[in-house]
Amino acid sequence: MGRVGLTADRVARAGAELADEVGFEQVTPSAVARRVGVQVASLYSHVRNAEDLRVRIALLALEEMADRGAAALAGRAGRDALVALGATYRDYAREHPGRYAAAQLRLDHETAMASAGPRHSAMMRAILRGYELPEPEQTHAVRLIGSVIHGYIIQELGGSFDHSEPGPQQSWDRILDALDSLLRHWPHEGQR
Amino acid sequence: MGRVGLTADRVARAGAELADEVGFEQVTPSAVARRVGVQVASLYSHVRNAEDLRVRIALLALEEMADRGAAALAGRAGRDALVALGATYRDYAREHPGRYAAAQLRLDHETAMASAGPRHSAMMRAILRGYELPEPEQTHAVRLIGSVIHGYIIQELGGSFDHSEPGPQQSWDRILDALDSLLRHWPHEGQR
DNA sequence: TCGGCTTCCTAAAAGATTTAGGTTGTTGCA
DNA sequence: TGCAACAACCTAAATCTTTTAGGAAGCCGA
Numbered sequence: 001m002g003r004v005g006l007t008a009d010r011v012a013r014a015g016a017e018l019a020d021e022v023g024f025e026q027v028t029p030s031a032v033a034r035r036v037g038v039q040v041a042s043l044y045s046h047v048r049n050a051e052d053l054r055v056r057i058a059l060l061a062l063e064e065m066a067d068r069g070a071a072a073l074a075g076r077a078g079r080d081a082l083v084a085l086g087a088t089y090r091d092y093a094r095e096h097p098g099r100y101a102a103a104q105l106r107l108d109h110e111t112a113m114a115s116a117g118p119r120h121s122a123m124m125r126a127i128l129r130g131y132e133l134p135e136p137e138q139t140h141a142v143r144l145i146g147s148v149i150h151g152y153i154i155q156e157l158g159g160s161f162d163h164s165e166p167g168p169q170q171s172w173d174r175i176l177d178a179l180d181s182l183l184r185h186w187p188h189e190g191q192r
Numbered sequence: 193m194g195r196v197g198l199t200a201d202r203v204a205r206a207g208a209e210l211a212d213e214v215g216f217e218q219v220t221p222s223a224v225a226r227r228v229g230v231q232v233a234s235l236y237s238h239v240r241n242a243e244d245l246r247v248r249i250a251l252l253a254l255e256e257m258a259d260r261g262a263a264a265l266a267g268r269a270g271r272d273a274l275v276a277l278g279a280t281y282r283d284y285a286r287e288h289p290g291r292y293a294a295a296q297l298r299l300d301h302e303t304a305m306a307s308a309g310p311r312h313s314a315m316m317r318a319i320l321r322g323y324e325l326p327e328p329e330q331t332h333a334v335r336l337i338g339s340v341i342h343g344y345i346i347q348e349l350g351g352s353f354d355h356s357e358p359g360p361q362q363s364w365d366r367i368l369d370a371l372d373s374l375l376r377h378w379p380h381e382g383q384r
Numbered sequence: 385t386c387g388g389c390t391t392c393c394t395a396a397a398a399g400a401t402t403t404a405g406g407t408t409g410t411t412g413c414a
Numbered sequence: 415t416g417c418a419a420c421a422a423c424c425t426a427a428a429t430c431t432t433t434t435a436g437g438a439a440g441c442c443g444a
Contacts, residue, residue: 003409003422025217030400041402042423050401106350139358140366143344146352147367151343152335158298160338166331174332174381175339181379187370195391195440222431232432234392242432 004038008046011036012056019057019098027098029053054105059115061099065092066116069123078130079180085123086149086176093153100157131183141183148179196230200238203228204248211249211290219290221245246297251307253291257284258308261315270322271372277315278341278368285345292349323375333375340371 014036019027029050033040047053065088072084093100107115124142133141152172155161161168206228211219221242225232239245257280264276285292299307316334325333344367347353353360 006422028400029402038422039424040400041404041425044402045422104346104350109355112351136358137366139356140363140370143347143353143363144340144367144370146347147340147343148336149339149343150346151339151341154296154342154346155335155338158296161335163301164331166328171332171335174329175336178332178336178374178379182370182374185377187373189366198391220431221433230391231393233394233434236433237391 004036006036006038006042006046008056011043011046011053012060015053015057016060016096016099016102019102020096021098024054024057024098024101027054027057027102054102055107055111057099057102058105058107059111061096061103062116062120064096064099065089065103066119066123068092069120073123073126081127081130082145082180082183083176085127086172089149090153090156090172093157097157100153128183131186133183133186137186141186145179148175196228198228198230198234198238200248203235203238203245204252207245207249208252208288208291208294211294212288213290216246216249216290216293219246219249219294246294247299247303249291249294250297250299251303253288253295254308254312256288256291257281257295258311258315260284261312265315265318273319273322274337274372274375275368277319278364281341282345282348282364285349289349292345320375323378325375325378329378333378336374337371340367 011032015027015032018031018035022031029043029047030040032053033043043053047056069085069088072088073081076084107117121142124145125138127145128138128141131141152175156168156172161171203224207219207224210223210227214223221235221239222232224245225235235245239248261277261280264280265273268276299309313334316337317330319337320330320333323333344364348360348364353363
């Protein structure tokens with residue numbers, strides 16, 4: 001079959017494609033080797049082990065999502081920015097469910113800091129500039145937005161919405177409406 | 193070593209304990225067999241295969257969480273109910289991270305319907321009785337509550353909040369405050 | 385006490401993970 | 415152009431996991 005010309009990056013990319021097709025948990029060195037047409041042992045010149053392979057796919061996905069997010073956020077603020085970033089994550093997850101699952105992989109601190117993770121945090125913070133929240137509340141709001149978006153996507157991807165009306169798009173729109181409304185009228189501390 | 197007296201249920205329980213200790217993805221028939229002191233092949237009298245083992249752990253976790261949720265919800269309404277159910281899920285996830293991860297396992301439709309899943313849906317609906325929302329909005333609200341709670345827990349468990357102030361308890365309290373406020377002042381359609 | 389069910393075993397096949405060590409393209413530079 | 419060095423890829427082998435087949439032994443009802 002000749003030489004395929006692999007690199008660590010190409011291995012990760014093949015793993016990402018495989019993840020989207022058969023699920024992230026099915027991505028093994030064996031499966032990736034089969035896919036790129038190479039003996040299993042040859043992969044180990046490019047990735048240290050199975051975990052390293054998974055981490056590389058996760059980093060790839062985080063990077064891709066951050067790039068898309070930054071593009072979507074450019075020139076938008078407030079509600080528009082919120083909707084745009086939300087759509088970025090959700091569309092990515094539906095286009096690339098395996099990669100999205102990979103992006104949830106727990107990374108050790110050092111790896112996480114060197115990943116695109118901080119870019120995601122920064123984008124969340126950027127959205128909040130469109131809403132006037134005092135500093136101590138901003139962190140709470142960032143965590144809320146992340147919870148809503150990722151929580152919804154996980155449920156949708158997991159099929160939780162498959163067997164009840166209305167469709168997931170309507171709920172998504174409505175929920176982002178509500179979230180925007182909440183951020184504009186953020187309840188002050190001690191309010192009951 | 194004599195006879196251990198296994199049943200499918202005891203195997204699942206051992207798997208659940210193992211999941212909490214080393215992570216759900218590390219739960220294999222081999223590992224469970226070692227834990228209960230039995231040859232691997234012996235497990236296959238109780239579970240069909242590795243996937244069946246995982247499903248049984250997931251069903252166990254869903255059941256346990258539903259029981260706790262029902263107990264927490266008894267005699268509460270509105271904000272109290274929301275906070276109580278949220279705490280149930282979060283406390284369970286922190287006590288039993290492996291089981292909580294197992295509960296996220298995607299089940300096929302039939303299994304899901306026979307599981308405690310519908311009880312969880314019913315509890316979410318029950319919470320909404322404390323807030324007056326028109327029917328078409330109720331589904332959206334249920335999905336929002338699920339997204340917030342599960343999204344937050346997944347992020348917390350994944351370590352997303354480990355390296356920034358304030359602590360996760362404060363954000364959690366604040367976010368449930370905000371969610372309660374949102375449900376009490378649910379924006380009507382078309383509101384911008 | 386006997387028959388039958390369940391529990392648990394040994395054995396074995398098939399595949400995944402990983403390491404060691406060797407071969408062969410490819411590339412850059414003398 | 416030629417060749418040294420590196421990277422890509424290989425075979426072989428050890429270890430572990432998953433699963434099936436078939437058998438031995440404890441336990442329970444009759």
